[in-house]
Amino acid sequence: MTVEKPINKFYPISYFIGIIVTTLGIVQFLPAVVSLFYAEWRIMEIFLLTASLTVLVGVSMTFLGFRYRNQKLSFGEGTVVASGAWLIGTLLCALPYYFSENCLSYLDSCFDVMSGLTTTGLCLIQNMDHLSNGINMWRAILTFVGGQGMVVLALTFLTKGQSSAYKMYVGEGKDEKLFPNAVSTSKRIWLISLLYLAIGTVVTSATAFQAGLAPDRAFLHGMWIFMSAWSTGGFGPMSQNVLYYHSAPLEFVTMIFFIIGSLNFALHNAVLSGKHDELRRDIEVITFTITLSFLTLITTFGLMKNNVYPNAMVMFRKGFYQLVSAHTTTGFMTVYAKQFYHEWGDIALFAMVIAMLLGGCACSTAGGFKAMRIGIIFTAFKMEVKNMLLPESRMQKQKIHHIKDITLTDSMVRSSFLIVMAYIITFAFGTLMGMFAGFPFSMAAFESASATGNVGLSIGVTSVSMPAYLKLTYLIIMWLGRLEFMSVLTLGAYIARKVGKKCA
16 A cells, blocks of 8 residues: 655645746836836836846746645645745845845845835835836835735636635735635726726826826826825825825825725725615724724824914814824825924824724725724623623624624634734834834834834834844834734744754
């Protein structure tokens, strides 16, 4: 009797990572086309080189595991694929920044790519006001792909429902199933995003043109701004971000788009399918509305206490805009970074930190705790208090509404609580590292919350002059926050186990 040798799961993992990396390589040809159109020959050559290199790495990894492509992956292995693809993808996607010398070091290049893919928006790129159109296009694409998810993008091009697809999909921090399988769900997510891209680019470009930009520049800026708004990414083509345009209509339009972008894709799908009532019944919408209203009151009180802004309109454009940008984890700014620290005061900054940590909705482009988890924890707490006042015979199970009525279980509450605690611990660690680097507590806490929640608002900490260990800390925090911890931790355990076996 012969016993089959168990398959080394490295090979199917390599195959699926290869597919994702190859997709990232193909995407790099898009900024090369933009560079060609604007005769940016050196930038075009760089993108052709890095795109070819990325495709080569991806195809090689796919070829290595091709024989094992039909092997089923466990959930742990699926998360290794997701986090591994994000790591390798970041290292390769950083090459255009590095070769173009728009970043001072390879670490800075990786920082900006991770910031883009995680839809954070913190940046170390140099001379932003004079970047080539090709590089700006690449920044917008990174944010747009990262918002939907690079795994989701790769799954979109699969023709069959791969048995391991859902496990990789979950590994990227998503768990909503718009359709029975992850491949169909991924295609619907991208269909929704591309539909909004077409509409949003027209609206934002028209607003940018009205603000005084030349037609072709208005189109490019409008497209880049929309891609960043929809993906709650915060990257802008100019160093002053949205403030550069001095346009109230553009600020209003971007606010609408990044609020919409922070909503759950399942909710988008339901509303587009005609279930408009979900907008007022869904637990995430209700939770987000309550927390935003509460934090608006605190922020307004803090700003009025310090007499920061003279009237309601300025308060809306400077105060409320920043708060919504923080709560949706977008990171668009209409103030200078240093104004937060020198003008806003502790009360308003406290509200901003809480907003950045709370974040938007689950299975959206937003980061943070997510409104779903906050809603679950609050509902469970309310039910626990209520049950303490009732006889045991009258205790009932609590239900929440998210597209459909869902019975709240202990495992849902426990899972939500653990992830929220992981965010809080990560935030605390990032704050401590910021203080080690010499920044005061309020600045360190603000920047750590921004990195942890994948927001991108800055109080002035993030710069090329900050220590390399703080850059690396924020880079890892952004990665952890975007993939919601378990995926990255599983990859770390997988690598440690492989290294341990080699050394044994």
